[in-house]
Amino acid sequence: MRESEGRLRPPSIRDVAERAGVSYQTVSRVLNAHPNLRAETIDRVQVAIQDLGYRPNRAARALVTSRNHTIGVLLSARALYGPFSSFITIVDAARERGYTVTTTPNASDDPEDIVAGLDALLAHGVEGIVAIAPQDRAREAVRQSGASVPVLTLQGGPDESGDFGFDQREGARLAVRHLLALGHRRIVHLPGPSGWAEAEERQRGYESIMREHALRPIVAAEGNWTSDSGTAIGRRILAHDAPTAVFAANDETAIGVLAAAHDLGLAVPADLSVVGFDDVPYARHLRPALTTVRQDFGELGRRAIRLLIDEIEGTERALPPRRVLPRLIVRESTAKVTIGERPARSA
Numbered sequence: 001m002r003e004s005e006g007r008l009r010p011p012s013i014r015d016v017a018e019r020a021g022v023s024y025q026t027v028s029r030v031l032n033a034h035p036n037l038r039a040e041t042i043d044r045v046q047v048a049i050q051d052l053g054y055r056p057n058r059a060a061r062a063l064v065t066s067r068n069h070t071i072g073v074l075l076s077a078r079a080l081y082g083p084f085s086s087f088i089t090i091v092d093a094a095r096e097r098g099y100t101v102t103t104t105p106n107a108s109d110d111p112e113d114i115v116a117g118l119d120a121l122l123a124h125g126v127e128g129i130v131a132i133a134p135q136d137r138a139r140e141a142v143r144q145s146g147a148s149v150p151v152l153t154l155q156g157g158p159d160e161s162g163d164f165g166f167d168q169r170e171g172a173r174l175a176v177r178h179l180l181a182l183g184h185r186r187i188v189h190l191p192g193p194s195g196w197a198e199a200e201e202r203q204r205g206y207e208s209i210m211r212e213h214a215l216r217p218i219v220a221a222e223g224n225w226t227s228d229s230g231t232a233i234g235r236r237i238l239a240h241d242a243p244t245a246v247f248a249a250n251d252e253t254a255i256g257v258l259a260a261a262h263d264l265g266l267a268v269p270a271d272l273s274v275v276g277f278d279d280v281p282y283a284r285h286l287r288p289a290l291t292t293v294r295q296d297f298g299e300l301g302r303r304a305i306r307l308l309i310d311e312i313e314g315t316e317r318a319l320p321p322r323r324v325l326p327r328l329i330v331r332e333s334t335a336k337v338t339i340g341e342r343p344a345r346s347a
Helices: 011-020 023-032 039-052 058-065 081-096 111-123 136-143 170-182 197-212 227-240 251-263 297-313
Strands: 003-004 007-009 070-075 100-105 126-129 151-153 185-191 245-248 274-276 292-294 325-331
Touching: 003 126, 011 023, 011 039, 023 039, 070 111, 070 297, 081 100, 081 297, 100 111, 111 126, 111 136, 126 297, 151 227, 151 297, 170 185, 170 197, 170 245, 170 274, 170 292, 170 325, 185 197, 185 227, 185 251, 227 251, 245 251, 251 274
Parallel strands: 070 100, 070 126, 126 151, 185 245, 245 274
Antiparallel strands: 003 007, 292 325
16 A cells, blocks of 8 residues: 555556556556567566555456456356355356456246346446356256357256266266165165256166166156255155165255155164265264265366356367266265165055
8 A cells, every 4th residue: 555645545557667667558568468568577567566566456457458357157046055156166266367256146047037137247247157057948048148248057968068067977876886886776766856957967877877787767756956855755755665775866855865764764774775966064964974976066166267268268278178077975874785675664
């Protein structure tokens, strides 16, 4: 801070120019990575910036460069663990690249509200948008919005996102393969809601590995990602289908299954093994601690920002992105089969 007219003020571009012994136009060229500058000049300006603690005025820079280094994030109407975790990393990763983030939460997942959210972000002059849009209709609305800036959709199946997101199908296969290795053969899947790429990919992974082992897939009624639906559907499936193991579409659903098992007098994992998906922070604190499939949401957020900013700045990627592979986290909710087929119980 420098003193001017009896009060403290932050250092200006002219202060930097004076310290570096150059014109303020030269400082502006350094800040905006202008070509044809001598390395010695760039070094002197950068040292002056560091010495003074100068922070560029982004609004002023935007007037000169027609850029404001701002990325928009369109948030899902549902407060789910995965998307929110990715959002936190997106903010940090954008800041590291010199960008700020502005957000707009959807009023709902209806296409009209999604387009309205995109319009609100564009009105702020964002240079690119990350759409945390997990539903099919939400992603379709993003694709058809005609946004004039690069838009990257965070969720989607492999046909939509190429090699970008998580390999949801392989994550499901990891979960079921673990149960098969423990001797389970009657494994039920509690799916997520239809129209969500993650739910559909996890169900496909479950079904594919069951068929590979000549086992009949048993898919329960679709849930809505909540523990309440996991409890209600779990009670029905445990009473009538008598599985020895359950693979739930996410951890919240798995927690509901744990409650349903307790209500029916089933011990986990002695009578029933349960596997979730996501590895929410409290999964390890449950009793029994939940075996689950961990997704690195931080890595997904970092990749999103890297891909988006590279597109904004016209940077050619050296290598194509690879899908993020989930990890199986084995805890106390799964164990070897100690009985054959459990008889069905009355609800």
